[in-house]
Amino acid sequence: MNKKWTKSLLMILLCVCCMFMFKSIKVNAAMTDEAEDYELEEVYNGTITSPSPWYTTHRYYKFSISKKSHVTLSATVDSATNYGMCIYNSDGKIVLNGNDLQYESNVATGKFKTSQSRTLPKGIYYLDITKGGTEISTVYSFKIQAEKQIKLSKGTISSLKNNKKGQMTVKCKSAVNAIGYRIQYSTNYKFKKGVKTVYSPTTTYTIKKLAKGKRYYVKVCPYTVYNDGTYVFGQNSYVKQVFIKK
Secondary structure (H helix, E strand, O other): OHHHHHHHHHHHHHHHHHHHHHHHHHHHHHHHHHOEEOOOOOOEEEEEEOOOOOOOEEEEEEEEEOOOEEEEEEEEEOOOOOEEEEEEEOOOOEEEOHHHOOOEEEOOOOEEEEEEEEEEOOEEEEEEEEEOOOOOEEEEEEEEEEEEOOOOOEOOEEEEEOOOOOOEEEEEOOOOOOOEEEEEEEOOOOOOOOOEEEEEOOOEEEEOOOOOOOEEEEEEEEEEEOOOOOEEEOEOOOOEEEEOOO
16 A cells, blocks of 8 residues: 555656656747747837737847856836746746846836846846736837846055044955955944944045044955946955054
8 A cells, every 4th residue: 555655646746847847848949939039138019919908928038148247137018917028048947037127117108117227147148028918918018138147356555553543444445347345343342232334435545533442443345336336346345454553
């Protein structure tokens, strides 16, 4: 009896696995066969139409990335209800989930805008636009940009001094690709509480209104910003300390 149950369970598991494999193959085949070629940076305007209410339909767009990049999908739609966008890689795996897209409405135009970014490796990708619900059609536009991945070095504090009353001057080494430096300081050497953060566009920055007789711990980190506003940080420097005598 136990052997029969074991055999039955194995057969059920095998069938389920086959179903999932078949489904994956079907999805990949649909994307490959039906996808329209898309050139990065192009603003694409289109309409997705359902044959009947509650029928879900798809439109696919194929694009390629020549090297590891910061990829941004920006889109505008006339209805954010029962509508979705996802990006898949060539293996059929979701690399940008439509559930992560946050839509903002524009009262003046009646449109909805969204934008989301991911760092993706070199390869071929598919944008899947899905439409369902009671509305028969949805008008949309999208643009996909790929910026070269920016790498930043570890921050380095070259000088930390208390030259004037209630002040400390932080000097750090210039980092390639950085547009500024994040400076964090605290009287707690583990940075567990009372941490303050300032951003400096230059390698030298003076922090004021510090308490006399206190020891401050400081670390810096180079940063830059992608075109879509996403911040990129390097590594924090080693922590240095200064005692405010004045």
